[in-house]
Amino acid sequence: MWYLLAVTYHITLVVLSIIPVSFLLSYVEATPIAGLESQDLLMHFTAYFILTILWRKVILTNRGSAGIAIATGGVLEAAQYAIPWRSFSIFDFLTGAAGTAAAVGLAALLRRRAVS
Secondary structure, rough: HHHHHHHHHHHHHHHHHHOOOOHOOOOOOOOOEEEEEEHHHHHHHHHHHHHHHHHHHHHOOOHHHHHHHHHHHHHHHHHHHHHHOOOOHHHHHHHHHHHHHHHHHHHHHHHHHHHH
16 A cells, blocks of 8 residues: 555656646746745655655665665756756755755654653
């Protein structure tokens, strides 16, 4: 079950990363903060947090789940550079990596508490 959920979420994340932004933004009202769209960054953080947690449930290691999430973020941002209606953003990648780090940290904390 966790595997199916992780794969489905992963595919959804890929699809949402390549469709035109205008289609996505018609449903989300962004609030600019210092030139960045705060809701976009929050969505990246949350999306990669969830992705990492789902893969963590499947492969049972923090390193593996973080590797999958960070690789996915890097590949998708690089792909967005090549897609005319999308754009590469190092801030999106770093925010996704921060979501991954938060998920790994939470998983490690919960495991440590369960052991002690």
